[in-house]
Amino acid sequence: VADVEKTIVPHAQRGRPRSERVRSAVLAAAAELLVEGGIDAVTVEAIAARAQVSKTTIYKWWPSRGHVMLESFFSSTRDTIAVAEGASLEESLVFQVAALARLFGETRSGPLMGDLVAAAQADAEIRAALQERWLRPRRQVVVGLLRDAVRRGELDPRVDVDAAADQLFAPVYHRLLFGHEPLHGALAETLVRQLLAGLRHLPPDRAARPPRTTRR
Amino acid sequence: VADVEKTIVPHAQRGRPRSERVRSAVLAAAAELLVEGGIDAVTVEAIAARAQVSKTTIYKWWPSRGHVMLESFFSSTRDTIAVAEGASLEESLVFQVAALARLFGETRSGPLMGDLVAAAQADAEIRAALQERWLRPRRQVVVGLLRDAVRRGELDPRVDVDAAADQLFAPVYHRLLFGHEPLHGALAETLVRQLLAGLRHLPPDRAARPPRTTRR
Amino acid sequence: VADVEKTIVPHAQRGRPRSERVRSAVLAAAAELLVEGGIDAVTVEAIAARAQVSKTTIYKWWPSRGHVMLESFFSSTRDTIAVAEGASLEESLVFQVAALARLFGETRSGPLMGDLVAAAQADAEIRAALQERWLRPRRQVVVGLLRDAVRRGELDPRVDVDAAADQLFAPVYHRLLFGHEPLHGALAETLVRQLLAGLRHLPPDRAARPPRTTRR
Amino acid sequence: VADVEKTIVPHAQRGRPRSERVRSAVLAAAAELLVEGGIDAVTVEAIAARAQVSKTTIYKWWPSRGHVMLESFFSSTRDTIAVAEGASLEESLVFQVAALARLFGETRSGPLMGDLVAAAQADAEIRAALQERWLRPRRQVVVGLLRDAVRRGELDPRVDVDAAADQLFAPVYHRLLFGHEPLHGALAETLVRQLLAGLRHLPPDRAARPPRTTRR
DNA sequence: TCTTAAACGAGACGGTACGTCTAGTCTTCTA
DNA sequence: TAGAAGACTAGACGTACCGTCTCGTTTAAGA
Numbered sequence A, B, C, D: 001v002a003d004v005e006k007t008i009v010p011h012a013q014r015g016r017p018r019s020e021r022v023r024s025a026v027l028a029a030a031a032e033l034l035v036e037g038g039i040d041a042v043t044v045e046a047i048a049a050r051a052q053v054s055k056t057t058i059y060k061w062w063p064s065r066g067h068v069m070l071e072s073f074f075s076s077t078r079d080t081i082a083v084a085e086g087a088s089l090e091e092s093l094v095f096q097v098a099a100l101a102r103l104f105g106e107t108r109s110g111p112l113m114g115d116l117v118a119a120a121q122a123d124a125e126i127r128a129a130l131q132e133r134w135l136r137p138r139r140q141v142v143v144g145l146l147r148d149a150v151r152r153g154e155l156d157p158r159v160d161v162d163a164a165a166d167q168l169f170a171p172v173y174h175r176l177l178f179g180h181e182p183l184h185g186a187l188a189e190t191l192v193r194q195l196l197a198g199l200r201h202l203p204p205d206r207a208a209r210p211p212r213t214t215r216r
Numbered sequence E: 001t002c003t004t005a006a007a008c009g010a011g012a013c014g015g016t017a018c019g020t021c022t023a024g025t026c027t028t029c030t031a
Numbered sequence F: 001t002a003g004a005a006g007a008c009t010a011g012a013c014g015t016a017c018c019g020t021c022t023c024g025t026t027t028a029a030g031a
Helices: A002-008 A020-037 A044-051 A055-061 A065-076 A089-106 A109-122 A124-151 A161-178 A186-197 A210-214 B002-008 B020-037 B044-051 B055-061 B065-076 B089-106 B109-122 B124-152 B161-178 B186-197 B210-214 C002-008 C020-037 C044-051 C055-061 C065-076 C089-106 C109-122 C124-151 C161-178 C186-197 D002-008 D020-037 D044-051 D055-061 D065-076 D089-106 D109-122 D124-151 D161-178 D186-197
Strands: none
Touching: A020 A044, A020 A055, A020 A065, A020 A109, A044 A055, A044 A065, A065 A109, A065 A124, A089 A109, A089 A124, A089 A161, A089 A186, A109 A124, A109 A161, A109 B109, A109 B161, A124 A161, A124 B161, A161 A186, A161 B109, A161 B124, A161 B161, A161 B186, A186 B161, A186 B186, B020 B044, B020 B055, B020 B065, B020 B109, B044 B055, B044 B065, B065 B109, B065 B124, B089 B109, B089 B124, B089 B161, B089 B186, B109 B124, B109 B161, B124 B161, B161 B186, C020 C044, C020 C055, C020 C065, C020 C109, C044 C055, C044 C065, C065 C109, C065 C124, C089 C109, C089 C124, C089 C161, C089 C186, C109 C124, C109 C161, C109 D109, C109 D161, C124 C161, C124 D161, C161 C186, C161 D109, C161 D124, C161 D161, C161 D186, C186 D161, C186 D186, D020 D044, D020 D055, D020 D065, D020 D109, D044 D055, D044 D065, D065 D109, D065 D124, D089 D109, D089 D124, D089 D161, D089 D186, D109 D124, D109 D161, D124 D161, D161 D186
């Protein structure tokens, strides 16, 4: 491998190496500015001034303001994907959704994500990065859990797992972005319960359920 | 009230009346610019130039660019709240959700809404207006349908109708804003079905239930 | 005339009128900055800051930094073309050259002109403006005086008046730009005398000629 | 002096010796860039790129961009001081001035000198170097010739030789810098003739004076 | 019909931030 | 130790919009 690298990259490490100080100072400055003054305060100019880094350097490593915020988000957000071993399907789903709801509802990652979604509406690169690096890994966990449950016979095989994942995660983003309802960890339980069991009222005897027959 | 106004303001309507031409030209220009060049092309300057309206006049009637886009969105979006008489709960819900999914997935109201959500992240007024004038009326319809169904005994009384409304609507906005999955009218049926009935697999002895077989 | 104007210029005076304050503040700021910190201190940014004028406005009225300095030079430099009536050729020439030498040697127009010449080396527009608006009118006076003198028989008809004008004026610019010799009004007399009479030594028997005695 | 240096500095020549390649490549690159794109194209960055030399190295040996151009000018300009033996005063002067006029009018040393004069207006070091290394040696030749002529009785002892030197050389720089009149070798003859003999018209009865007939 | 007052178009203006450019310095590795 | 590579700070560049302002010009109701 070394030989290959040497062949391809003749000058492996030439010139002054990239400064780690710059990277962390920029991300920290961006995060601070966001907290202090909202997204409009996060200008490249302000980041440069606060981080004691020149604008040129920022533009060298990050294509746009949105990319700085993207990286700032990732570096300041603790990972929320951890899966508990030996947990039931319901427990696992609640864990995932609750972690997201708390992250958005209780930490400054919430507003940051709001601004990233905003930036993504005008910048395809940011949209793609958000999809690939943030959404997908989290959805894969949930989709995986659902597929396993289908395989075990626990869930109906005709379930649309992608839509189901949306029905668990989307409400969290929805409340973050619109603020029409409060956002807290307890929401997770409700979402999971209602989706897994459905909204229908099951009478004790579970006798001939009329709702089903009237449908469609 | 009218009397009071007439008393206080002796000349109720003096001077040149507001021009309807200005209003419609501004909204049209904003919509066109959005379609042509995305949200970044919708600047007050560009709107003024295209609509043949002076910037001053725009600022006189709309507090900010976001408000222009907000009104442009409302005036260019056909209403999607109409409820069919005599429809079942499922049919009514599917109708509502499908209308939204088609609006966002097939018309330029989709990107417009994306940009409004983006603007709402930095502008509390826009956020409030979106909530009051767009989200709430639509949610009220669905929440009302759900509450009626609970009252009829069709749905479990422990259902959290607000969360349920999110589980129907949020996935549509989620796909609009992130684009991780396609957005089309057929999604509505899946969302409604999965939420109403739940994802659980029902044991084979009850397998021959007609509702499932009628599915799409 | 009014009709013609109305036809040609349909909108004689529309919009906010141009502010005279801006013009004079910019020119004054440019002059001050030049005096205080040399040409490198005369940046558009600094002019804008000192004159309380926005950069945009400066760029609207002056195409480049050089043009600001050009106009600043003209507006801060008193006219030096005035010709005295009834003066002899020698007196008139001395007057012209001495005025220039004093202007460059004793006022801040000197350094300003130095910077304008510098700017002209890279900017053809400035070079042309300097030629047309500064050099030419002054040369025309001197060339006119010389031509008249030729016509009167006072000067040799074979004289190259353009070259002669250079031999009077160029030394002043030369000393300004290189600083190899001092620049003062007395230089003018020397230049005129040496050029009119030549450098040759005249034998004693013709020493009492009037031209020589008027010297000094 | 060399011995002393060798004694004091025990390791007179340690490490890698200065590369001659660097020096010539830098000067050549600067000259090429000037020809190709004018003075604004002669940036340190561009020189470094073209000469395959690092910016650091350039700054190590030349204090500023102007100094590079200065040295580039000297190394690319053939010497124009050579004096012909046994020539008359007039011939010698014409030779000197014509050489300068042709250098500036017909070679790329002309624009280069224009840019150096420009640089000298803002940089005292360059101004001093131009004076010492370029102007002075040339003026010394002419001043020497004039002084000798005075000593021989050929010129009037009251002649201001410095001013006279300016009256010969300055017009050449003047036309170079302003471009108001063409610049060619023939100008030299006119300048010398007019200065030596003066502009005055000599009546026919004194027409046979030798100075005029020796011309050219 | 004439006044009157608000609406309007035009565009100058002070600002803020943009993204780029170049100067000049600093840091590391290589020759 | 010279030099190459290139990261870095600093700061001006010229541009784009913002939101405000100051004019002169409609335009319709009221006098």
